[in-house]
Every structure is written in C-alpha cells, then in structure tokens.
Amino acid sequence: MTTPRVPPILTRNFERPDSHTLGVYCETGGYRAIEKARSLEPAALIDLVKRSNLRGLGGAGFPTGTKWSFIPKNHAGPVYLVINADEGEPGTFKDRYLLERDPHALIEGMLISARAIGAARGFVYIRGEYVEPWRRFTAAVEEAYDAGYLGHGFDIVVHRGAGAYICGEETGLISSLEGKKGWPKLKPPFPAIKGAFGAPTIVNNVETICHVPHIVQNGAEWFAALGTKTQGGTRMYSVSGRVRRPGVYEESVAITLRELIEDRAGGVTGNGRLKAVVPGGSSAAILTADEIDVPTDVDGLRDAGTMAGSAGVIVMDETVSIPEALMVVARFYAHESCGQCTPCRESTGWIYRITQRIVAGQGRKDDLDTILDVARRGAGTTICAFYDGAVGPYISYIEKFRPEFEALIPK
Amino acid sequence: MTLPKFTPEQLAEVRRLQALYPDPRGALLPVLHLAQDVFGHVSEDVERYVGTLFDLSPAHVREVVSFYTMFFRQPKGRHVVAVCHNLSCHLMGAPAIIAHLRSRLGVDVGETTEDGRVTLLAVECLCGCEMAPMMQIDGRFEGNLTGEKVDRLLESLR
Numbered sequence: 001m002t003t004p005r006v007p008p009i010l011t012r013n014f015e016r017p018d019s020h021t022l023g024v025y026c027e028t029g030g031y032r033a034i035e036k037a038r039s040l041e042p043a044a045l046i047d048l049v050k051r052s053n054l055r056g057l058g059g060a061g062f063p064t065g066t067k068w069s070f071i072p073k074n075h076a077g078p079v080y081l082v083i084n085a086d087e088g089e090p091g092t093f094k095d096r097y098l099l100e101r102d103p104h105a106l107i108e109g110m111l112i113s114a115r116a117i118g119a120a121r122g123f124v125y126i127r128g129e130y131v132e133p134w135r136r137f138t139a140a141v142e143e144a145y146d147a148g149y150l151g152h153g154f155d156i157v158v159h160r161g162a163g164a165y166i167c168g169e170e171t172g173l174i175s176s177l178e179g180k181k182g183w184p185k186l187k188p189p190f191p192a193i194k195g196a197f198g199a200p201t202i203v204n205n206v207e208t209i210c211h212v213p214h215i216v217q218n219g220a221e222w223f224a225a226l227g228t229k230t231q232g233g234t235r236m237y238s239v240s241g242r243v244r245r246p247g248v249y250e251e252s253v254a255i256t257l258r259e260l261i262e263d264r265a266g267g268v269t270g271n272g273r274l275k276a277v278v279p280g281g282s283s284a285a286i287l288t289a290d291e292i293d294v295p296t297d298v299d300g301l302r303d304a305g306t307m308a309g310s311a312g313v314i315v316m317d318e319t320v321s322i323p324e325a326l327m328v329v330a331r332f333y334a335h336e337s338c339g340q341c342t343p344c345r346e347s348t349g350w351i352y353r354i355t356q357r358i359v360a361g362q363g364r365k366d367d368l369d370t371i372l373d374v375a376r377r378g379a380g381t382t383i384c385a386f387y388d389g390a391v392g393p394y395i396s397y398i399e400k401f402r403p404e405f406e407a408l409i410p411k
Numbered sequence: 412m413t414l415p416k417f418t419p420e421q422l423a424e425v426r427r428l429q430a431l432y433p434d435p436r437g438a439l440l441p442v443l444h445l446a447q448d449v450f451g452h453v454s455e456d457v458e459r460y461v462g463t464l465f466d467l468s469p470a471h472v473r474e475v476v477s478f479y480t481m482f483f484r485q486p487k488g489r490h491v492v493a494v495c496h497n498l499s500c501h502l503m504g505a506p507a508i509i510a511h512l513r514s515r516l517g518v519d520v521g522e523t524t525e526d527g528r529v530t531l532l533a534v535e536c537l538c539g540c541e542m543a544p545m546m547q548i549d550g551r552f553e554g555n556l557t558g559e560k561v562d563r564l565l566e567s568l569r
Binding site: 078088089129162163164177178180182197199239246247325329331332338 | 441443465474499538
C-alpha cells in the first residue's frame with residue numbers, strides 16, 4: 001500500500017526566499033481567503049470547517065469546527081482567539097517552521113477564525129525559547145498592521161512564554177497568559193464558556209489555524225478528501241532520532257508510519273534496523289518495529305493503541321536502550337509536572353528515580369510492577385492530561401520491552 | 412534600601428505592554444522578560460519592584476518567577492549555553508556534548524564559569540529535534556553539534 005504524495009499546502013512556500021514577508025505571501029495568493037470569508041456568515045464558516053474534518057493538530061485531535069461551535073451565541077462581552085504556539089512536545093518542531101517561514105498564513109488564518117467565533121482580539125502565545133520565531137512573527141504582525149489587514153476589527157497581541165511545558169496545555173496556557181504560574185484549570189467550565197480573562201475563548205494550535213485559509217479557498221470537500229474518513233487534510237510530521245533525513249514532512253494524514261520513516265525520511269540509521277517508534281511526541285505510547293503499518297491519522301493511531309498527538313515521530317534503531325530512553329522521558333515529566341495534583345507531582349518524581357536506578361543496574365525485583373501500578377492508579381485522576389501523557393510511555397515502554405528492563409535488574 | 416528602577420522609556424514600554432491585555436496583569440511575563448534584560452537577573456529586589464508596577468505582592472511575583480525556567484534568580488553568565496537533553500537529542504549524542512562542554516568550561520551543569528563568561532544548562536526539549544544534538548546560545552539555536560563545532564561556538568563567545 002502506498003499513500004500518494006499530495007502537493008504541499010502549508011509548506012508550499014518554505015523554500016522561497018523571503019517567504020516570511022508580506023510581499024511574497026501576497027504574490028502567492030495570500031490574504032485572498034479572508035476576502036472570501038467576509039462574504040460568509042460566521043455560522044457558515046463554522047459549518048465549512050466542520051465539514052472539512054479539520055482536527056486540532058496540537059495534540060488532542062479535537063474537531064476544530066465543533067470546538068468553535070461551543071462559543072455561546074450572541075455573547076454580549078468580548079470573545080478571544082488564542083493561538084497555542086507554545087510548541088514543547090518532545091520530538092515536535094513544525095510550528096517553529098510555520099512561525100519562521102510563513103507567519104502571514106497564521107495571521108490570515110486568525111482573521112478568518114476570529115470572524116467565525118466573533119473575536120475582536122487574538123493572542124499568540126509563543127514559547128519563550130523561540131526567540132527567532134517570535135521576532136519573525138512580530139515583524140509579520142507589524143507588516144499586517146501597516147497594510148491594514150489588522151487593526152480594523154481585529155487585533156493581535158504577541159505574547160512570550162517563559163519556559164514551562166505545561167503552558168502548552170490550553171488552560172495552563174490561559175493561566176500563564178493572565179500573568180500567573182501556568183497551572184491548568186479544572187474543566188468545566190471549558191475555555192469556550194469561560195477562558196482567558198474570564199471570557200469565552202478558543203485555543204487553537206498554529207498549524208490548525210494555518211489550514212483555515214486553504215479550506216476557505218478550496219472548499220471543505222477538497223480538504224476532507226486529502227485525508228481519511230474522519231480527518232481531513234495534510235499535516236506536518238516532525239521526524240527525528242535515528243533516521244537518515246530528519247525534518248518536517250507535510251503529508252496526507254493517511255500516510256503510514258512505515259512510509260514516513262522508510263520513504264520520506266530515508267530509512268533508519270544506527271545499525272539500520274528499526275526497534276521502536278514514538279509516533280506523536282513523547283506522550284504517545286511507543287510502537288515496536290512490527291507495528292508501523294498503520295495510518296497516522298488521529299483515529300488510525302488511536303486504534304493502534306497510541307496517539308497521533310503532535311505528529312512528532314521519534315525513531316529508534318536496535319542499538320537504542322529502551323530503559324535509558326524511558327529514563328530520559330521520565331526525567332522530562334518529573335521536571336515539567338506543574339505540582340498542582342498530588343498523583344502527578346509525586347508519581348513523576350518517584351518513577352524517574354526508579355528508572356534511574358534500573359539503568360544504573362540497581363533496580364529491584366518489583367520495580368517494573370511498581371511503575372505499572374503507580375502509572376495505572378494515577379491515570380485519569382488529575383486536573384489536566386499531562387499525567388495521562390506521562391503514563392503512555394511508562395506503561396508502553398515496559399510492556400513492550402519488558403525483557404530488556406529485566407535484564408538490567410539484578411536477580 | 413532603594414529598589415532597582417526602569418528608565419522613563421522602559422516604564423513607557425511597561426505601560427504599553429499592560430494596555431495590550433484586558434487585565435494589565437497579563438503583561439507580567441513580558442515585563443519580567445524586560446526586567447531580566449535590563450537588570451541581568453530577577454533578584455528579590457527586582458521582584459519587589461515589578462510587583463509595585465502591577466500592584467501585586469512580592470509573593471505573587473516570586474510564585475510566577477520561580478515557576479518558569481527562563482527567569483534567573485541568581486546572576487548568570489554573559490552567555491547562556493543551554494543543551495537539550497531530551498529524547499531525540501539524547502539519541503543523537505547529547506550526553507557526549509554535555510560532557511564535552513563540562514570539561515571545556517570546567518563547570519558542572521547549572522554553574523557559571525569563574526570569569527562570568529558562560530552559564531551551562533541542560534534543558535528539556537527546545538523543539539529543534541531535526542538538528543539534534545542541539546543547544547541554544549543566548550536565544551540562537553545551534554544544531555548538528557560535534558565536539559569541534561562546540562569548540563568553535565565557544566571560541567566566539569567573549
């Protein structure tokens with residue numbers, strides 16, 4: 001089975017010189033979709049995006065049009081559009097490319113999305129470490145103001161984060177945007193009812209919103225046909241680790257992991273033989289070498305027992321130590337747990353310590369079962385999805401590679 | 412005791428930032444970034460001063476400052492070298508790069524060289540995985556690191 005190559009959409013201008021400038025964006029058809037969108041009622045725009053089967057590309061995979069429809073009708077106060085550019089899921093780097101190489105696509109997508117949900121102000125939350133993307137995007141916003149695309153009914157505020165993975169979680173991001181530590185908030189109320197600064201708020205990922213102008217220009221059916229039955233379009237896969245050509249690949253969401261790794265990314269390096277793949281950022285459950293003939297859309301990877309997440313594909317060859325990889329991942333979750341919920345704060349720290357002693361050859365007989373037990377008990381008991389994201393690797397690395405862990409534990 | 416102070420121009424920037432948000436408090440992170448750029452690090456006095464600009468208690472400002480990794484509460488080196496040690500970089504050789512930096516700089520991770528030139532950090536995913544192993548020097552991403560490339564980059568830091 002081969003998935004046909006589709007013409008690039010989001011990445012079509014990436015190789016053009018000065019692709020980040022207003023001039024190049026307009027020369028290649030930019031800011032025409034917003035004109036067309038102005039002839040459509042907000043409800044028609046929401047319906048269009050619903051029919052396109054666009055799903056959130058930041059991690060959760062929620063249908064975008066449906067999310068938009070949760071904004072209360074005829075709300076009297078302000079409504080906000082917030083763009084999550086707090087890219088931080090290990091193994092993911094696509095939004096950095098969009099911010100640096102096609103920032104006007106995000107601005108135009110925001111103009112259209114704001115019309116759909118009735119927002120007069122948008123915030124773009126860019127992770128603090130992304131200095132160059134922040135400069136590029138800020139410069140593009142200034143160009144868009146000078147050209148009159150912004151400032152007439154819609155304004156954009158560019159906001160810099162300050163280093164915290166949890167701010168990529170939408171309610172943690174909202175807390176941070178409000179000038180607080182990035183603690184996630186209990187839902188309900190969902191942000192669409194009570195979000196940033198207490199107002200109805202839609203939080204969308206950068207890549208998701210960059211798709212919107214193309215859907216308006218080419219139609220919902222066109223977009224839906226690019227993907228699978230339940231998810232439309234292409235998406236940008238970030239491929240890294242032990243592959244010949246690491247990088248961003250824009251492909252139909254119907255592409256299989258095998259095609260991505262062997263064909264697009266040029267195959268496995270190291271000893272050349274695949275051992276494992278993390279398909280959707282570090283929070284996605286790991287897959288073994290014989291589990292990669294699966295489509296990478298949200299439902300395809302869910303059916304395979306893992307998740308599409310942010311489409312950060314991390315490749316490991318046979319020479320990689322899975323216990324060591326889990327220790328590295330466990331260190332990340334221990335460091336980034338925000339500390340609000342006890343199961344997450346305590347388990348992430350203890351599990352990291354246990355993985356450290358296993359890798360050091362000092363593991364205890366019941367360590368593996370302890371990790372599995374702690375992981376399973378905590379899942380689903382916390383305010384946000386962070387701990388569930390940590391549980392994905394804890395359980396899957398051990399269940400799928402148990403003998404390798406056992407070999408390190410003294411008898 | 413006198414607190415550190417912004418210049419009138421910097422204060423105007425604070426007011427501009429505060430006006431961008433429905434609640435001026437939204438500008439706390441941007442203003443803390445500004446404060447760190449101006450004062451070098453966010454000391455307890457800087458926390459108090461920033462608190463006065465927002466009508467926030469020093470405790471609230473401390474809670475925010477200490478939550479995020481990019482605010483330095485102690486003086487840092489003239490340059491910050493932050494090496495990613497997350498999964499993709501680990502697979503591509505981050506541990507060797509960190510060991511190399513430690514020996515070249517003569518400091519451990521989290522420390523600053525005696526001459527105040529470089530602070531060495533190991534950080535979580537910077538999302539530059541396609542160029543793994545990679546690091547960030549004062550905001551700039553540097554990837555596909557080797558020992559030689561690291562030496563060259565260190566050489567350029569004064």
